[in-house]
Amino acid sequence: MNVEELLRRGVSSLKAYVPGRSIEEVAAEYGLSEVVKLASNENALGPTPGAIDAIRGALDGLHRYPDGGAKALAARLAQKLGVSPACVFMGNGGDDVLSVLSRTFLDEGDEVVIPRPTFSPYAHVSRVMGAKVVFSPLREMRIDLDDVFTRISGRTKIVFLCSPNNPTGGILAEGELVSFLEKLPEGLLVLLDEAYGDFADDPAYPDSVSLIERFPLVVLRSFSKIYGLAGLRVGFAVSREDVVGYMNRVREPFNVNQLAQAAALAALEDDDYKERAVALVREGREALYAAFGGMGIEFVESQANFIFVRVGDGDAATDALMREGVIVRPGSAFGHPEWIRVTVGLPEENERFLSKLKGFL
Numbered sequence: 001m002n003v004e005e006l007l008r009r010g011v012s013s014l015k016a017y018v019p020g021r022s023i024e025e026v027a028a029e030y031g032l033s034e035v036v037k038l039a040s041n042e043n044a045l046g047p048t049p050g051a052i053d054a055i056r057g058a059l060d061g062l063h064r065y066p067d068g069g070a071k072a073l074a075a076r077l078a079q080k081l082g083v084s085p086a087c088v089f090m091g092n093g094g095d096d097v098l099s100v101l102s103r104t105f106l107d108e109g110d111e112v113v114i115p116r117p118t119f120s121p122y123a124h125v126s127r128v129m130g131a132k133v134v135f136s137p138l139r140e141m142r143i144d145l146d147d148v149f150t151r152i153s154g155r156t157k158i159v160f161l162c163s164p165n166n167p168t169g170g171i172l173a174e175g176e177l178v179s180f181l182e183k184l185p186e187g188l189l190v191l192l193d194e195a196y197g198d199f200a201d202d203p204a205y206p207d208s209v210s211l212i213e214r215f216p217l218v219v220l221r222s223f224s225k226i227y228g229l230a231g232l233r234v235g236f237a238v239s240r241e242d243v244v245g246y247m248n249r250v251r252e253p254f255n256v257n258q259l260a261q262a263a264a265l266a267a268l269e270d271d272d273y274k275e276r277a278v279a280l281v282r283e284g285r286e287a288l289y290a291a292f293g294g295m296g297i298e299f300v301e302s303q304a305n306f307i308f309v310r311v312g313d314g315d316a317a318t319d320a321l322m323r324e325g326v327i328v329r330p331g332s333a334f335g336h337p338e339w340i341r342v343t344v345g346l347p348e349e350n351e352r353f354l355s356k357l358k359g360f361l
């Protein structure tokens with residue numbers, strides 16, 4: 001049997017997502033006892049402590065199915081955000097939200113508009129559904145909404161916007177976002193990915209949830225970054241009730257597992273952890289900027305927990321750093337081979353990265 005003949009159209013040209021390499025892999029390959037991972041924008045503080053206690057407390061209930069739709073979690077989020085629980089869609093990570101969104105709305109022949117470079121799964125989930133991806137290049141490392149607008153056609157169903165953008169870290173300011181939304185034609189959705197929004201301190205960063213009634217917005221957020229729960233997989237979307245209702249028809253019945261729901265509910269009450277995580281990133285960003293300035297290398301100011309830095313040969317830098325026990329993401333993964341993306345870590349992790357980077361340069 002030739003399996004290729006059975007594939008849905010477009011699947012044979014898809015490529016599997018390549019995640020950042022794990023600490024264990026790198027330690028084993030290079031015989032290192034200590035490895036620092038600054039490659040996947042994880043939270044350097046470790047998981048929210050309250051979440052760990054909640055997971056222990058939930059273990060005895062694992063023979064039962066979880067709350068399908070994670071209704072208790074959605075209700076608590078809705079309360080915090082000041083929206084109806086029917087406006088909150090819960091996913092098995094933000095990745096699941098993207099997948100369900102594309103499966104709910106995209107058909108063969110539809111188009112999506114995606115700035116580039118950005119988070120690669122937007123293009124992937126769209127292509128899986130047979131949609132055509134239209135890219136909009138960044139201008140001076142910023143999403144160019146005027147250019148995005150010119151690429152919208154009668155076939156466009158979804159515009160994907162990431163703010164702060166991964167890998168460049170810039171935000172869409174409230175003014176530019178609202179003007180863009182105001183001039184949009186009818187009949188399309190805007191996915192606004194705010195996975196890193198909690199780290200933003202620019203006063204122009206919008207309260208996007210307050211815009212969901214006026215505009216066709218689907219706001220995506222994640223527990224992976226700000227709450228340090230990447231390994232559990234919890235993310236969510238906030239949008240109009242009808243959008244969320246259709247996405248709930250498409251998702252798997254029990255897409256958010258029991259432990260993840262318990263942990264996320266507890267994490268939401270851990271304001272102290274959240275404040276520490278935000279402070280660590282903001283201080284770390286400043287320290288890294290100062291060091292990059294001192295080394296005379298270019299970087300993009302970031303509102304997220306990572307920084308895009310121009311090091312000359314990004315692949316060579318990534319490789320040299322890895323041999324020294326520091327994992328970063330090469331810019332070549334985003335079409336910018338002279339750059340690397342480094343996650344803001346603990347002060348000692350940032351120091352280690354900087355000293356190895358100096359050695360490379």
Ligand SMILES: Cc1ncc(COP(=O)(O)O)c(C=O)c1O
Nearest residue numbers: 093094095119166195222224235
């Ligand atoms: C911009 C962006 N959106 C969404 C995600 C997905 O996050 P999650 O872990 O919730 O699937 C990531 C993860 O790196 C990301 O960088």
